[in-house]
Amino acid sequence: MPVDILGLSFAVFIALGGVTGYLKSGSTASLASGLIFGALISLSAQFAASPGASKSASIIPAVLCIVLFLVMGSRFLSSKKFMPAGMVAVTSLLMAIRFAAKAL
Numbered sequence: 241m242p243v244d245i246l247g248l249s250f251a252v253f254i255a256l257g258g259v260t261g262y263l264k265s266g267s268t269a270s271l272a273s274g275l276i277f278g279a280l281i282s283l284s285a286q287f288a289a290s291p292g293a294s295k296s297a298s299i300i301p302a303v304l305c306i307v308l309f310l311v312m313g314s315r316f317l318s319s320k321k322f323m324p325a326g327m328v329a330v331t332s333l334l335m336a337i338r339f340a341a342k343a344l
Contacts, residue, residue, distance in 0.1 A: 247285025250335050254278040254283035257324055280304055295343050308332040
């Protein structure tokens with residue numbers, strides 16, 4: 241079974257970001273959203289990479305990355321701090337482009 245290394249790495253990055261946000265500032269919202277988005281991106285990226293999956297299966301992780309980009313992008317615009325919101329927004333946009341390109 242093929243593994244989407246980049247997709248799984250991104251999912252782990254998001255999940256670890258949520259854990260880090262919780263440990264640094266006690267944000268349970270950060271923990272929950274990081275773990276939920278990390279799990280959903282991981283599962284959907286693996287599903288899209290599985291044999292027999294249609295190209296349109298990559299739309300699901302692309303949409304998840306776009307939602308993450310919009311949320312974290314708005315946080316970056318309001319805080320003007322690149323870490324962590326800006327970095328997550330940029331990497332989410334890049335991954336959304338990657339998943340969307342696979343769907344074409």
